[in-house]
Amino acid sequence: MIASLARDLRFASGLYRTLARVRGIHPASPRRICDDLEASVRGWRDREALRFEGRSLTYGEMDALANRFARWALEAGLKPGDRVALFLPNRIEYLPAWYGLSKVGVVSALINNQLTGQALAHCLTLAGAHEVIVDAETSRALQDVLGDLEHTPRLWSLDAPLPGEGDLAADLAGRSADPPPAAIREGLKAGDTALLIYTSGTTGLPKAARVTHVRVQLYMRGFAGATGAGPDDRIYVALPLYHATGGLCGMGAALLNGACVVLRAKFSATQFWEDIRREGCTQFVYIGELCRYLANQPPHPDERSHQLRLAFGNGLRPDVWDKVTGRFGVPRVLEFYGSTEGNVSMFNFDGRAGAIGRIPRPLKQRFNARIVRFDYESEAPLRGADGYCTEADAGEAGECLGRIDSADPRAEFTGYLDSTASEKKVLRNVFAPGDAWFRTGDLLRQDADGYVYFVDRVGDTFRWKGENVSTAEVALRLQAVPGVIEANVYGVAVPGADGRAGMAALVTNGDFDIGILAARIAADLPEYARPAFLRLQPEMAVTGTFKQRKVDLVEEGFDPGRVTGPLFHRAADGGYRPLDPAAHEGIIHGRIRI
Template sequence: MWPSVITLALYLLLSWAELLPGTMVMGTALATYLLLGGHVTLWQIYYTLPRDLRGLYRYLKLQYRIRRAKRLNQSVPKISRDIARENAEKVAFYFEDEKWTFKEVDEFSNRVGNYFSAQGISKGDSVALSMENRVEYVCLWLGLTKIGCVPALINFHLRQEPLKHCIRVAKRCKAIVVGAELQDELATVLDEDDLKALPVFVSGKRDAAIKIPGGIDADEGLKNASSQVPPQLEAVGFVDDMVYIYTSGTTGLPKAAVIKHSRGVLAVAAGVSMIGLDSNDIVYSPLPLYHLAAGILGSGMALVSGITVVLRKKFSASGYWPDCIKYNVTAAQYIGEICRYLYNLPPKPEDTQHNVRIMFGNGLRPTLWDDFQKRFAIPTISEFYGSTEGNANIINIDGRKGAVGFVSVLFPSVYPVALLKVDQDTGEILRGPDGLCIRCQPGEAGEFVGKIVRGDPVRDFHGYADETASKKKVVRDVFRKGDAAFLSGDILVMDEEGYLYFKDRTGDTYRWKGENVSTAEVESIVSGAVGNADVVVYGVEVPGAESRAGMAAVKRKDDQDLDLTALYAALESSLAAYARPLFIRWASALERTGTFKLKKVPLQKEGFNPKAVKDPIFFLDGKNRKFIPLTEQLYEDIVGGRVRV
């Protein structure tokens, strides 16, 4: 910017003074511009302007659609109703051998809204929803939103305390809807008065009577409900809360992120527009429906944009490409682990017999990118970065290897996101002498943030059901005094052309198997299982894996043995498989900070190499369901890829 300003001032001054001929004035100005570093800007214009213009065009289309939805006070179920009227007989969802037309989805969701309205559920109430993937899951949450209810989409892997917590933090939770296949897991948490008082509706095929005492057959009730549009739909607007989606955030138990209808419309419209999809595409979305990726973005492509979507009960690497062939898929979702699972399978003819023209998702490692794209003949890979609750979302629109998105270096203010410098040991945001945050230069890693603009559908941050948790995700006095930005909790790095690359996670969260793992939650379980000893949980890099595996360092007490059998039992009963630490370090000592916090960074740097770590280390043998000693040979087998993690 400054070379342009100074050059323009010099040009105007020389032109006004008339001391030199016009050609010499122009030559002097150009020479000054280049000497001040203007050649960098010329280089950036050449390499980035076409990308920026393409991105700007798509962004303006997105802005138009969002502002139109705001002006008309549209909500996701209102848009879905209109889509169903226009595409009544078109297939909205494929699921296994089922075909659901838009008309069938609309009518079933109408029944849901009318039925639960008759049960006393009203606008602003919440209903906890826990079931495995199927089309009825989408219809249930959609139908509940038609009466202004805010369904809480609960991770069906959760057990015991995390499950209880998720039900409780959903504001004004008035009922639970559970899949018949998950009755046993839910029954174990209904032993406390506040949860016991909630009516439980059971949905899905079952071979026997309802197991939960007092459970209500939701499917039978839905048969007799009206399929007409619930009258309450007209009162459900753009700025109303739509669903709660749970995220581990950076600390503690799962947080209920508030997803408003504005956010739902934005997520789908942005995905369709920026990825470059249209109503003729067929999208494959085999991810869990309690996640934003499949639950809102994936299924929402049908509800909000009229695109046919293929759902799957559970991801299968061997079934991925056969499914794409079977349903004539043209666009497919992934997470990084999915790509690795697909690539690790033996080559088959199906690898290239599909019609997938684009894959989109997040987490694909740069080291796998080229080989994956070539082997499976994918013309375009659109990697994106975003969080369930955040406003700092970006996307790779031109297939740059490894990039999760970009920010224009020529017009950075168009989309106000930035990388801020952080203290490498504490993770705290660093500030300059003026008290403002310090922006990273190209090549410097920093925390990714997005400027908060209240009332703006794209730039606002709606936070969590827990206001205290929301405040922790906001940093103030960022670019200027009085402003605010959303803290993503992730470390990214930007190159000279504005492309951004994911580097790591900050805080007390790491990512494994496509899921965020809260170290505070795992530490609590591990500590309780080993006699409340000091425990530090952190993520460690495993060669060949897209993310970090969990490792727990347990402080050894005098004359105490580590009961690995009891530890495994506690982890299995209380934590989802992805949250269980793969490595246990039986540490002789754990360092503390001056404020009595246990240090994680030194332990994380030491990793799990038994040659470098003097303490005994144990490895979770998932096949045999126990911890075993991590020998040097086993370590070599793990890092060499001969033992799968």
């Protein structure tokens, strides 16, 4: 009873802090995210705000740089609602750039700096930007796709410009650091678009989510409250700033609390602990795979000699959670659930290992999220004879839906630039005639205490031998096998077979033994969930936010003519045999059963 009470108090305290910080956010409000940041500048002008690889900006210097970006935009003839694309890696100017542009109502499109070719051209076309800001790292990739764009934007470089690019660094240096004229803000509201943030593109080309000032405020203010950060905190951000977790959650936790952001160009598992110790960091923001990379590293002399008191982020799987708190000695993990474009958010304030959040039953009506029964055949929520959905029972996996309510900023759904893509995410007449709910595309389950756990993505769970196979759960089992560093599980079509057969792409080290793997699979997984095919590869293809890409793996299937690296199929005795062209033909024509 005492433990339960302490748990509930921790949850209530975290929820209260978070709700208190987001109170007053409303689409009709004239207060936008730039106003929130300017309030921080007034409160902590001389304190360090941003630190990046030897460079540092105080809150006042950050604001001055933002003002120069604002004045550059005005001189370029940009008006409220116009768009500028930031095609940049993490660097100290990143947040001041979009912060400054927001002061004059200009929308920043945050482009993944790792994109090239078709994907890059697609994102720039969606943005419809008048100007694109690049640097030495991204300039060449942009130059390569200019011919594929419908309209050629003006290019500006923060480093030495290439021919055809403006020298933005010199331009900014010559501009006034005074705030832009206040009259420009007249009529601008929190419901206006602040940013375009793109989906990760794990299953195809990215979609551009329209992120209003309301959404940015919910992220930044929310995490300012949820983390309990203060002016003495130093928050380590090695995630890409074009993504909401690092660029909004991490930045908001620090910059709306007077804390310092210790920013890195990119995550390095080998340098992480040295950075944390040297910079005196007290918190860091993660995506689950970042922590897995750390856990897969050999012991580091600094991995416990740190001042960390909190790790916060999303996607931390149960098998790694205990290593963060145990091996690394991080006292507290704050896991959350949400998506850039979605209207569902949850926090695991009281630290139940593996849970992505909690919805206590007495507070259920305060949350807009519901988990409904799911039809795996149609990959859609299951409807009863009356045409309506029903909530899943405790312990039962179902799709999470978020009630859409334009009157509640936390429940609104602003969608994508593509209205067709937006409509595909809306489910209507769910519990009552005329209601509308956002489809998260995530299968979750909730236990009797209200804790919510991630099961899989809709589409990743597949049917084989009449059973539903969760790729996430199979991957979890495979990653527990000695020598398996990473596992990416997916389903592939087999001619003549119903459903999809399981396949796993593995990254392994010298401890890997395929015989031991086969034995562990046979012991730990039911027959239908055991991968029919394996492929070994030196590294896993991931997005810039460490999400595993599956689309190319599914397309290549188990064809040895398309798959590079060792390829295996599961034999009748449960062992794995090399899959050569002859074996491939045998499987295709049914001579070899899987």
